[in-house]
Amino acid sequence: MTPACKEIRRKILHTSRASGHGHIPTSFSVVEMLSAVYDTMRHDPAKPGWEERDIFILSKGHASLGFYCVLSQYGYIPDEELKTFGAFQSRLGCHPDRLKVPGVEASTGSLGHGIAIGVGMALAFKLQGSSRKVYTLIGDGESNEGSVWEALMVATHLQLDNLTVLYDNNRSQERSLPIPNPRERLAAFGCEAVQVNGHDLSALKKTLALKQTNVKAVVCDTVKGFPCPTLAKNVFEWHRKSPDEHQFKQLIGELDAQTV
């Protein structure tokens, strides 16, 4: 784990503790994926509306806690604002709102929508003859939604080689409808599908840099709650939970115990 990814996770814990809102395990699972995207794509935190920027859409909007902490790490929003997460007049809701938060390109929350909006944006860039790219992060649970696969069918039919779909394979649906072979399924839908360790930032960035001739689908093997054993062993209990003071110290201790 890089120091920056550790710092983002620290922010996630502090934000959850201060706000009383959770979704920590899923936020922990996407830290490296988000960092890889923000290290790769063209963007400028000082100019969130820059017309040449690439686009990132968090289709699994419930990981907004992790998303905001990444946006804070990359300079889009001030650190001190994070503690307002989920509060009545905060910009930072438990699902992201594009009209409130700089760096948020689509308001998401209902699963299976963001990816299809991203398909539309990628198509728009093709029509404009632009080299801008679209990255979207979907969940394996989200991929229970048929709309995900509709969007992929359309995107690969249109040969959108400017679209990258990161698939958070954190096995969140073991309790209901698991998808045991996501890479094969994504490939069957026409994607150029690869599978990587979703907590290996270097491997993720190399994968994002690979040339593509159609939609790139990156199956990211992750662990909900990584790297804290307390979270990883009790993901269902911790799904939306905010830690009390004792639990917070324990989680910070487990995070600090990780080498960088």
Next chain:
Amino acid sequence: MRKQFKDTATDLAAKDDKLVVILGDISHFLFRDFQEKYPQRFFNMGICEGTLVSVAAGLSAQGFHPFVHTIAPFITERSLEQIKVDLGYNQFSANILSTGASFDYAWDGATHHCYTDLAILRLIPGMEVLQPGSRKELDTLLRSQYNNGKPTYFRLSDNGHTLDVPVSFGKGNILKDRGAAVTVMTAGPILGNVMEACADLDVNIVYFTTIKPIDKELIARFKHTRILVIHDAFGLYEAICEVPNISVSYHGLPDRYSVCYGTVHDMRRLIGLDPASIKKLVGDVQGKHVLQR
């Protein structure tokens, strides 16, 4: 009306390179000349209505004016959440143009009947909802509103009326004002039946092509009369009911599925929206109202 949609879209596309047509595998033969002229801006995207709406949202986010077109129940009722979230909540604009609403596809049965579209879409914040009744009305409203920056629904019909009404967005039309005690309010193609039915009746007639925003000022002008909404869908009556202090009732769809087939005219007869049935109903209301006074 679909042909008019194609003609107007083709004409607008010549001047606006941001206009994009997305079909849900319907009307593709009709649009073949558009496709030949503007192949980069024509997509027969498939039978995946929710995705059509989301993709349109993404195109709109980058400055395009999408026209999404397919069969009414599937692009409105099936795709309601995409319209609510991806267009409405996100404030991405797009034009949705349906075909086959109400009983235009009578022969296809209840899966293809669609009478809630106007009613549910008018509940989406920021959405504009239009029901042109003729080709000319569609042309006027489409040119006026297609790039309005808002999600906009156009309910097309292949059974338009033949009257010449000078419509404009957001405004109702008084077609008959006799100072009568009863005012019939209606919208869209059913106007043809209403006008025929009321030709010899002493009633006022007000016509709408914009369901949202409804012309409340015009409705209020008739609040001293008994208002009778005659419509082959839901939505107009509910919109009119938002005007305070009016006396209004509805004649249109029953609370049951219309499980017959045939034609739109058969269906209208079944639910009392043919000219003869409308004439009897309006005459009865008029008679009772005159007696009560």
